[in-house]
Amino acid sequence: MEIWPGRPYPLGATFDGSGTNFALFSEVAERVELCLFDEAGAETRVPLTEVDAYVWHGYLPRIQPGQRYGYRVHGPWEPEQGLRCNPNKLLLDPYAKATTGDIDWGQPLFGYTFGEEDSRNDEDSGQQMTKGVVINPFFDWEGDRRLDVPYNESVIYEAHVKGMTQLHDGVPEDIRGTYAGLSHPSVISHLQRIGITAIELMPVHQFIQDSVLLDRGLRNYWGYNTLGFFAPHNEYAAAAGVSPNGIPGNQVQEFKTMVKTFHQAGVEVILDVVYNHTAEGNHMGPTLSMKGIDNAAYYRLVEDDPRYYMDYTGTGNSLNVRHPHSLQLIMDSLRYWVTEMHVDGFRFDLASTLAREFYDVDRLATFFELVQQDPIVSQVKLIAEPWDIGPGGYQVGGFPRSGRSGTAPTATPCATSGAASRRWATSPRGWPAPPTSTSTPGAAPWPRSTSSPRTTASPCATWSPTTRSTTRPTARTTTTARATTAPTTTASRGRPTTPTCWPCGPAPSATSWPRCCSARARRCCCTATRWAAPRTATTTPTPRTPRSPGCTGTAPTSRSSSSPRR
Numbered sequence: 001m002e003i004w005p006g007r008p009y010p011l012g013a014t015f016d017g018s019g020t021n022f023a024l025f026s027e028v029a030e031r032v033e034l035c036l037f038d039e040a041g042a043e044t045r046v047p048l049t050e051v052d053a054y055v056w057h058g059y060l061p062r063i064q065p066g067q068r069y070g071y072r073v074h075g076p077w078e079p080e081q082g083l084r085c086n087p088n089k090l091l092l093d094p095y096a097k098a099t100t101g102d103i104d105w106g107q108p109l110f111g112y113t114f115g116e117e118d119s120r121n122d123e124d125s126g127q128q129m130t131k132g133v134v135i136n137p138f139f140d141w142e143g144d145r146r147l148d149v150p151y152n153e154s155v156i157y158e159a160h161v162k163g164m165t166q167l168h169d170g171v172p173e174d175i176r177g178t179y180a181g182l183s184h185p186s187v188i189s190h191l192q193r194i195g196i197t198a199i200e201l202m203p204v205h206q207f208i209q210d211s212v213l214l215d216r217g218l219r220n221y222w223g224y225n226t227l228g229f230f231a232p233h234n235e236y237a238a239a240a241g242v243s244p245n246g247i248p249g250n251q252v253q254e255f256k257t258m259v260k261t262f263h264q265a266g267v268e269v270i271l272d273v274v275y276n277h278t279a280e281g282n283h284m285g286p287t288l289s290m291k292g293i294d295n296a297a298y299y300r301l302v303e304d305d306p307r308y309y310m311d312y313t314g315t316g317n318s319l320n321v322r323h324p325h326s327l328q329l330i331m332d333s334l335r336y337w338v339t340e341m342h343v344d345g346f347r348f349d350l351a352s353t354l355a356r357e358f359y360d361v362d363r364l365a366t367f368f369e370l371v372q373q374d375p376i377v378s379q380v381k382l383i384a385e386p387w388d389i390g391p392g393g394y395q396v397g398g399f400p401r402s403g404r405s406g407t408a409p410t411a412t413p414c415a416t417s418g419a420a421s422r423r424w425a426t427s428p429r430g431w432p433a434p435p436t437s438t439s440t441p442g443a444a445p446w447p448r449s450t451s452s453p454r455t456t457a458s459p460c461a462t463w464s465p466t467t468r469s470t471t472r473p474t475a476r477t478t479t480t481a482r483a484t485t486a487p488t489t490t491a492s493r494g495r496p497t498t499p500t501c502w503p504c505g506p507a508p509s510a511t512s513w514p515r516c517c518s519a520r521a522r523r524c525c526c527t528a529t530r531w532a533a534p535r536t537a538t539t540t541p542t543p544r545t546p547r548s549p550g551c552t553g554t555a556p557t558s559r560s561s562s563s564p565r566r
């Protein structure tokens with residue numbers, strides 16, 4: 001087959017209208033083969049002989065969208081050194097923008113023989129493995145642009161692509177549970193009626209169906225087991241992403257159409273993303289992609305015994321955010337979903353893992369610096385699930401400011417914020433009044449949500465705005481049935497004269513903060529913070545801003561529109 005040198009960038013398979021450029025990073029590879037598959041599953045192997053800065057690349061002038069492909073990486077097999085190359089295992093491109101086919105679980109997908117952990121298994125996995133698909137990147141967006149709804153005007157609705165419409169009788173049966181079904185007019189009209197400005201989709205990155213679930217007749221419903229960070233999950237597309245003419249990869253076009261439809265209705269799209277681990281598990285897991293491409297570059301290994309994986313996530317592995325190419329993978333993925341798929345923001349699952357460059361969670365981690373300086377990613381909505389299972393992983397209120405002007409890290413319970421409640425009361429868009437609670441006296445009068453399917457009513461942290469309004473919420477709704485409507489007077493520049501600690505509620509007086517009552521707080525700066533009593537109703541008290549990183553609440557602040565926060 002004819003092959004030209006091609007280019008080392010961008011990584012992945014890139015169709016330019018005539019042919020396709022393939023590029024794969026591997027620092028440990030000795031030889032790389034590009035494997036092309038036809039509809040019947042027949043395989044053609046094409047050696048990639050060009051290498052620049054550990055990127056193996058080549059350009060095939062006749063490869064069109066719909067082409068199925070994968071890689072075989074020849075290199076060292078030394079598990080005790082963290083090296084797991086095995087050319088008998090077909091590997092999914094980490095940059096694949098679409099996938100096709102299901103994983104057929106069995107011995108060939110594993111690098112060792114069952115029952116012999118230290119062995120090497122050379123059975124070929126080509127027929128059992130899902131394949132990457134070359135996609136057509138061209139799409140008519142019809143002038144679509146990001147909506148940029150301000151944080152203080154946002155009401156975010158968390159939804160599952162399939163669960164939202166699978167039993168919805170207002171959605172045609174043939175598109176229920178799909179991207180097309182989610183953007184059906186009956187769904188959009190419901191979101192508009194209740195005043196939603198953004199829909200946050202639970203994981204839509206390509207994930208796998210775990211063998212342990214399939215053996216029990218179950219499926220992975222939630223999707224927190226990512227294999228492809230660039231590919232929309234194919235099972236959420238009509239006909240599993242296969243177009244009417246039989247070409248796979250149509251899930252990309254369907255996803256883009258969904259986003260465009262939401263934007264036309266004035267609704268932003270936010271993705272719940274899982275960059276903290278992958279579906280390859282630990283040393284006993286399958287070899288599906290990055291484990292066989294460059295295990296030590298992509299995964300965090302135990303330093304004194306690299307055959308094993310550091311596990312801050314409870315899934316068997318953690319992505320190696322200390323390696324530049326692993327960080328590049330994350331940042332390239334984020335930029336791709338903003339620039340090519342037009343999404344409006346991200347919610348980071350177990351975000352503390354992304355801040356573990358060494359051992360502890362580091363607020364100055366490289367990942368945060370990359371997000372801060374990125375001109376694209378820094379300008380979309382960024383929400384963190386601020387914990388993982390590692391030591392010191394509970395970081396509510398401890399995440400850094402985002403790069404977006406006027407935003408600050410704020411630890412808030414997973415409930416509708418005071419800002420959103422004010423919108424219900426004063427919105428010029430004519431939103432309906434919030435529902436009221438009749439079951440529990442003093443309960444918060446608006447609906448709660450949860451930050452993860454693994455929790456029920458837990459706090460969550462967001463990068464949220466410091467409002468310049470002349471009013472502020474007097475208290476936050478919490479995850480308990482505590483009254484949150486104590487009245488306060490408000491100073492002229494927007495600071496409540498009675499200070500409020502988000503976990504604790506209003507202070508008993510205007511001169512002190514309440515003692516933090518959160519059971520999960522290890523250290524709280526609220527007890528050390530004092531406010532001067534206001535001299536008049538138009539005088540703004542000067543706070544002593546808390547600095548402790550362990551505080552679970554952030555002191556309310558205000559500032560002039562011309563004075564940047566540091």
